[in-house]
Each structure stands twice: as C-alpha cells, then as structure tokens.
Amino acid sequence: MERLINKINHPKELRKLSRAALPGLAQEIRDFILDTLSTKPGHLGASLGVVELSIALHYFYNTPEDLLIWDVGHQCYPHKILTGRREAFDTLRQENGLSGFPTREESEFDVFGTGHSSTSISAIVGMATADQIHGVNRQHIAVIGDASITSGMSLEALNHLGATDLDALIILNNNSIGIDPSVGGLKQHFNQLTNKGHSVFEDFGLQMIGTVDGHDFDALFNAFERAKSIKGPKVIHLKTIKGKGYEKAELDQVKWHAPGLFDKSTGEITQIVKEKSFQDVFGETMMDLLTYNQQIVAITPAMVTGSNLVKCHQNFPTRVIDAGIAEQHAVTFATGLATQNIVPYCTIYSTFLQRAYDQVIHDVALQHLPVVFCIDRAGIVGSDGATHHGYFDVSILNAIPHLILAAPSNEKDFKNILYTAQFTKQPFAIRFPKDEIEKCNDAFDYEKIAIGTSHRLTEGHKMAILSTGQFTPKLKRILKKNQLENEVCLIDFPFIKPLDIKTIKILALKFKVIVTYEDGILNGGFGESVLHILNEVQYKGSFKMNGYPNQFMGHASIQELYRQMKLDDASILAFIQSYL
Numbered sequence: 001m002e003r004l005i006n007k008i009n010h011p012k013e014l015r016k017l018s019r020a021a022l023p024g025l026a027q028e029i030r031d032f033i034l035d036t037l038s039t040k041p042g043h044l045g046a047s048l049g050v051v052e053l054s055i056a057l058h059y060f061y062n063t064p065e066d067l068l069i070w071d072v073g074h075q076c077y078p079h080k081i082l083t084g085r086r087e088a089f090d091t092l093r094q095e096n097g098l099s100g101f102p103t104r105e106e107s108e109f110d111v112f113g114t115g116h117s118s119t120s121i122s123a124i125v126g127m128a129t130a131d132q133i134h135g136v137n138r139q140h141i142a143v144i145g146d147a148s149i150t151s152g153m154s155l156e157a158l159n160h161l162g163a164t165d166l167d168a169l170i171i172l173n174n175n176s177i178g179i180d181p182s183v184g185g186l187k188q189h190f191n192q193l194t195n196k197g198h199s200v201f202e203d204f205g206l207q208m209i210g211t212v213d214g215h216d217f218d219a220l221f222n223a224f225e226r227a228k229s230i231k232g233p234k235v236i237h238l239k240t241i242k243g244k245g246y247e248k249a250e251l252d253q254v255k256w257h258a259p260g261l262f263d264k265s266t267g268e269i270t271q272i273v274k275e276k277s278f279q280d281v282f283g284e285t286m287m288d289l290l291t292y293n294q295q296i297v298a299i300t301p302a303m304v305t306g307s308n309l310v311k312c313h314q315n316f317p318t319r320v321i322d323a324g325i326a327e328q329h330a331v332t333f334a335t336g337l338a339t340q341n342i343v344p345y346c347t348i349y350s351t352f353l354q355r356a357y358d359q360v361i362h363d364v365a366l367q368h369l370p371v372v373f374c375i376d377r378a379g380i381v382g383s384d385g386a387t388h389h390g391y392f393d394v395s396i397l398n399a400i401p402h403l404i405l406a407a408p409s410n411e412k413d414f415k416n417i418l419y420t421a422q423f424t425k426q427p428f429a430i431r432f433p434k435d436e437i438e439k440c441n442d443a444f445d446y447e448k449i450a451i452g453t454s455h456r457l458t459e460g461h462k463m464a465i466l467s468t469g470q471f472t473p474k475l476k477r478i479l480k481k482n483q484l485e486n487e488v489c490l491i492d493f494p495f496i497k498p499l500d501i502k503t504i505k506i507l508a509l510k511f512k513v514i515v516t517y518e519d520g521i522l523n524g525g526f527g528e529s530v531l532h533i534l535n536e537v538q539y540k541g542s543f544k545m546n547g548y549p550n551q552f553m554g555h556a557s558i559q560e561l562y563r564q565m566k567l568d569d570a571s572i573l574a575f576i577q578s579y580l
Contacts, residue, residue: 303347
C-alpha cells in the first residue's frame, strides 16, 4: 500500500485526504524526518514537535495564497516536506541543497526568511497592512515559539498589532524550550494560561484562543475555526512537546535539538572524536575567571549550551545569566553591570551580535564602558548557512571608537586575552570560530598580554603574510608541509584593533610583497586596516588581501565554502607559489 506521504507534493493534494487519515500521515512524516536526519544531521526536536501543526495549517488554510511564517525557522522541516520538497529533503543543509531554514528564494511557500528568531510578527503585520492597502482578502498566520515571543522585537510588534484591526493570527507554539529551557517572567504566565484565564495578549489588544493541544487535530481545527470567526488580531496558544513521537528526543530535549548522526532504532548518537575546540577552551577559562574574580558575570542571550557555559552556570548560577533571546537587552544589561564595577563577559554569537549593534555603539562604546564581548561562531559556520555565518563582526566593530578587537589563533593567546580583558577599562571584543584550536602542550599560567602586539612565526624573506584568527594555524600548516618557512615570513596578529603599526611599517621597508588573510569580509576588515597603514608610508610593493567576498554565502560544509572562495589549502598554496 502506497504511503500517504508519497502522494503529497503540494498542499492541494494534502487537502484531498480525509481528516481521519491525518494522524497516519503525521506518523509517516515523523518517520521520514527521523530516517533522513539520522544520516543527514539537522534540527530534529523542534520539527518533530510541529508535525500535526504543520499538517493542520496547510490542510485548513489555502497556502501559499494565505501567508504563513515559521519562527524560528528550524521547525520548518514538516512544512518543507508538505510543500513540494520531500524528494529533495535528503539534500538538507548540504551544498546546493535545501536550506535548513525557510528562504524566499527556495519556495513560494517560504514567504519570509526566518533563520533568526522573533521576526515573524513584525513581518506578518507588514504583510497584512500591505494587503489592507491593496484591498487583498486572505489569511495571515505567524507561528512563533515561547522563547522567541519574549524578544523585544516580538513585543514591539504585538504592541503595534494590538492597536490595529488587521486580520492577523499569531500562533504561540509553547513547548517551554528554545535550545535551552526558556527563561524570563512570561514563561510562568504562558504555562498558566487557560481558556478562561486572563492573558497578556488581551492587554496588548489581541483576542486569545486556548490553551490548545498542538498534537490533537480536532483541537487544532476547532481553534482555527474560532480564529477565522474573529475579526481583527488574535492569538492561539498551543502546548506542544519538542521531540514529540521519539521518546529519547522528548526526554532530553537539549541534546536532541540537533543531535548529529544517530541510530534511529537504538537512539545511539554517533560520538565523533573531536580535537579541543575554541568552545572547550572558552568554557574552561570562564570557569577559572569566575572562580578567581568574584566581580565577573557571564551573560548570554539563550546560548548557554552553544557557548559551553553549562558547567559555569551550574557552579555559578547567580553569575552566569541567560537573558533569553534578547540580544539588545543582554548588551545594555551588561553596561548597567559595568557602571557598578562588575566585569561583564557578554557571550554572543557573531551573527546575533548584529542585532545589538546600536547598543554596542551607543550604550557601550560611547560611554567608555568596559564590557567584554566574547564573540562565538565568528567566520563561516557551514551548514546553517547565510543567516548564521559570522563574517561581518570585524567590519562593524572596526568602525567603533574606544573598542579593542582581538582574534586569537591558539590556546595560549585565547586564554591570556580572555584573562587580560578583565583589567582593561574599555570595551573589549574577542572573536573566535566554532573550530578546533591549536593547543599549547606546555603548562602555563595566565598572564596579561600586551594590547596590540603581533607574533612573527616564520623568518622567510621573499614575502610577508599577515594573518589573524583561524587562518594563522592553517597558514602555518601549509608553509611547514611545503617547506616554505624559509621563504615566507608569517606574522600572527591576535589584535585587529589596535594593530601593531610598528611591525607593519618595518615589514613595508623589508618586503616587496605583503599579503593578508582573515576570516571575515574584506570590506572594512583586517586587510583594509593594514592597507591604510601601508598607504601612510607610501608602500610601493605588491599588496593583496584575502578573505571573504562582499556577498552572502549559502550553506555547505566549511571546507566546501573555502573551496568556493579559493581559501582551501590547495588554493592558498597556489596563491603563495604564484608570488615566489
């Protein structure tokens, strides 16, 4: 007997099924997701939790004519399967394959890209307003999680929506968890919502329906019918279970958010032997710093697990603070601490720091406040793709007065720069990739590192390569493997701002060829800062910058992306040899 899932390449075919067939289809979709993700890693738990909701939405509403936004987008896998992408699903998050998030370029059903959270309500209010202006009559639905809706942007949008007569539906998918358990004052309120109780949404001017069992088709369709009969803005409050239908994912929702490769039948996750990573070193160092300096507080916007602060949080629960998905608040909260002689280490992914750029300029740098930014996931990140790459931070931070910017390339420098930052009375940003780190095999004690220094690593005489961050160990390896250490002078710059100007000026006198490498976009980056100094001394030699192009890059493995940009080992070697 042919499976139902194989008959559905468009929601029109879904709508031909009887409602009695939908639970069977839900099970088939869960099995299909589990079968695929066990061999092609992706975001598992969130998508398992919205299978019934995805089916019910596309069954009840006339998508894509009716507009549907998923927020945050890692719960979109059932949506993709139901909207013509089932046969391509095994290409998920791979080079030239499907994105792991909704993207407007991929499908007419993805009406808004949601790689970052908390944007759906603002977007759906804009779409509903445009339809009102154009006289278009259709439904507008935004699905948002309980961790995402507490973000400032979501609350701003609810405040706007509640003062309108727009026919927009907000579906609050409440499973009490993002990647880590949800935090904040609204969490308790959401968990106490009932059909008869008062809700914060009514204070915003929205009518509320619920609480509704998000895994019960009858309950979902009844809620949709009620919502359709209500004119104006409204919200449905759903309760769902992240990882629903796969016991191990239900029991350990943090681990099964994105588990990697696993055996579906046993639930055994493939343990990949990894070298020591920047995140490992960061977690170790923060434990030491929190232990020895009682004035240090670590802050993270909903990335306790991702940034390896779990152990720190367990040991220092009052000094490791999860601010929720609220990057702007996290940064200005840190400034408040800094004004009262606390040393805040604000740990934030590079891609998410973009959301708090105004706060970094206005609240931190303008007031000369000593906030330490620990910028995780700097550079390209691979299969999460364009919304998650962290390659703008150097350029956007380079322009800010008073701010120190470091990009350590090895364990010793990373530890010492993290240690040094607590003593520096100005904003201090430290960027590091999700990657293995060059280890220091010799024991060493923490020591203050001089700001703005560089390290000469090889003594070659034919050309100079100036490198920063994760490209330094890569270049060291290439030069050593190809016996070029006596021909190329490699200098590591752990500080991008301030630069070691004296060393650059000396190099300009000695070398006819100077090259830079960096793991960020070239516009406004490390290379341009070096070029500015070379122009000051009227350098007459050949200068070439290497880094990321000024464009958005898609999803693929990091090595595949390096090959696309000619930053893989073979391309770098060929480039160096062309100058020798």
